Every structure is written in C-alpha cells, then in structure tokens.
Amino acid sequence: MPARRAPSIAPPNQSYPRAELEAMVEKWLEANIASEREGDWSKHLSEMYTEDAIYSWNIGPEQEFVANGRKEIHDVAIGYQMKGFEGWEYPYHDIIIDEKRGTVIGFWRQVSPVKRKDGSFIAIEGIGGSWFEYGGNYQWKWQRDFFDMGNAKDTFFQLAGAGALSPIVKEKIHRMAKGEMLPGHRKLHPDLTLWEKTRNAFAIVKIAIAGK
Template sequence: MSDKRVASITPPNRAYPRAELEEMMQRWLQANVDAEKAGDWTRHLGPFYADHAIYSWNIGPNEEFVATGRKEIEDIAIGYQMKGFEEWEYPYHDIIIDESRGTIIGFWKQRAPYRRPDGSFYEIEGIGGSWFEYGGNWQWQWQRDFFDLGNAKDCFFQLAGAGVLSPVVKEKIHRQAKGQLLPGHRRLHPQLSGFQKLRNTFAIARIALMGR
C-alpha cells in the first residue's frame, strides 16, 4: 500500500454529534438487512458512500483490494465481489463509536446459507468487521474491512467439499488459483521467484521436521 493510500485512511480529528453517528449506524444496519433480503447490496448500500469514498480490505501478505470512488465501490466492492453470495448473511454483533474522530468499528459474522451435517451453519470463524470514517450527509468517507483469512480459506474448503459453492464463486477461485487478479485486487510487493518460493518451502519444512 502506498504512503498516499495509508494517509487516506488515517482518522482525522473530525468530531460529529454522537446521536448523528448512532443514527447513521442504525440506517446502515437496516440497509444491510434489506440488502441481504433482496440479495442486492449495490442498490441498498451504494447511497451510503461519498463520491470520493475508498473501500478496501487485505487478502494476505501480498494482495489488497481497493475500490476508489462510489462508482467503483458499487460496481466492484458491493457488486462483482458479492456475486455468488446473494444468500449469505453478515450480522453485526458489536459496534464501537468514536464521535471525537467520526469513526465507527462494527464487528460482524460471515454466515453461509448452508448447514453442516450437525445442523449448524457454515460460517467464517474468527474476528471480522469494518472500520468506517463518517463524512456527514449520511455517507462514509472510507471503509476498511478485516477478517480472518485462514478461517475464510478453511470455510471455503469445507463448502467445496460439501458441493455447495455457486458456479460464480468457483470461477473466482479458479481465476485466483491461476494467479489472476480479480477486479479491484492489486499486488503489494513484487511476486517471489520460483527459486525463492522453493527456498522458503524447504526452510519451513526443515524447521517443522528437524526444529532448526
């Protein structure tokens, strides 16, 4: 991530009335419920982003998703990225509001519509959430999501084994497996060479097997 990108999500000293931030979050939570029911995040959530908003999340040590501007957010972040997940639910379970800086952190789950043999729902374990900066006018300036990547991968392995992944999600996984970047994705560093990958694999294998 460039220095400019880091600066763009540094919380400013921009105070807002707590009542306004609480109202913003209530509107947002209701819009999320409506989006889940309709399977349409673009229509219900798009109006909550400022024209110059930034939406991002990390996807491991060398990959980042960034959508810049409301149109990219609507087209990619809550458009393309949500394809194949129309029946998933993302219930919030805790919210922290800092009115002195105009920022909010919401913690949520990622729950699939499919059940395990024991009757429980498949869901991504660990901590997941969104960090928002409010910019007035009932819109976000930026949103930074975070989730447990290891648990996300494990959940998708389980869903694949159960045979319930949608065709569009399978296609996304196939593209990623071939080393293709999905829309909005970018590398953080140059790719490792084949020699470097092999060296690192042998090094960690030696440590695991021999303790050195």
C-alpha cells in the first residue's frame, strides 16, 4: 500500500477562535518543556494529536519520514525517532498563529547537551520549524517539520568526533549506512542507477572545473 505523503500545501478551510489556538500553543509549549526535562516525548505529546493525524519531515532528496495516525506518532515519530536524544533541547524562538486557516508555524532550534571547548553547546545551526494544522479539541491534525539537513549532518560529525553519540544513535547511523530503512522512512522515488549517479557526478565536476 502506498504511504500517505506529507500534508498538502493547499490552505486548510477550517477557522478557529484565536483564543483557542493560543491556548493550544501554550499547552504544546508546556508539554515540550516537560518532555525535554524527562527525556520522554511520547508521554507528554502523543495525546495532542488526532487519531488520524500525520506527522512528517524530509530526510534529503531520497527519503521522507511519515507517521500515519496517533499510534505511529507515539511509537515512531516521538518514540523511536527521539531515542538517543535525551538531554537535547528544542527551544521555540517565534510562533505564528493563523486562526482563519487553523494553522500554526513554530520556529525552533536543536541544541545538544554537549559543550565545545569554548563552552558553547554543539547545535544544529540555522533555524528549524514545525507547521501544524489544528484539528480541534486541543489536538493537531498534522505536523510537518523542516530543518537544514546539511547542518544536521555536520552536527552528527561533530558529536561523533567528540565521542558523544549515544549507542542507539550509533545503531541508527549504522543501519542507514547499510541502506536499511528506519521505521517511518519512505522512499520519495526509485533509486538512481549507478550510471545515472556517475553521470550526475561527472557533470557537476565538469561545471565546477570548466564552468560549463
């Protein structure tokens, strides 16, 4: 059965009272802080999704993560996927509420508990965010995360070099390096052939060297 894709960018039609959406955001932020404090996101966040909610994010040009329904969100999106990130913080910097469309966009950072020699925390640079559609009853209908994959990879290189990756994160990286699909991961399209990969690589090298 084909996997359900990320939510459409078509604007939702359902509007809600501004006060209700503001209250939802406050509940969400409080639940996130409790999750970070206890290192357990499933416990505090899973009930804040509708039964048929979709949670997704992109994993580069070849893969997408999609969790269909509250159970998959509980078990995989904020369960398995968050294992090994206990101690990380995801502070929100700004939140935009659109009560006419029933949507919310929150901008956040991803900060590890590991410090550099200068005392700063290793973090995924840039800004990430979540795009939500509200489903009523203080629950999200869908959530779409976005962040800089290049910066995320660089952060994992830094943590690996510092010997600060948890065993379960190492296991996930090892499985992906072997070509395994982690729970919730979906292919966006068929894999390129070796010929296509080689052609593309030579084409970009030619452009870099010769400018054409």
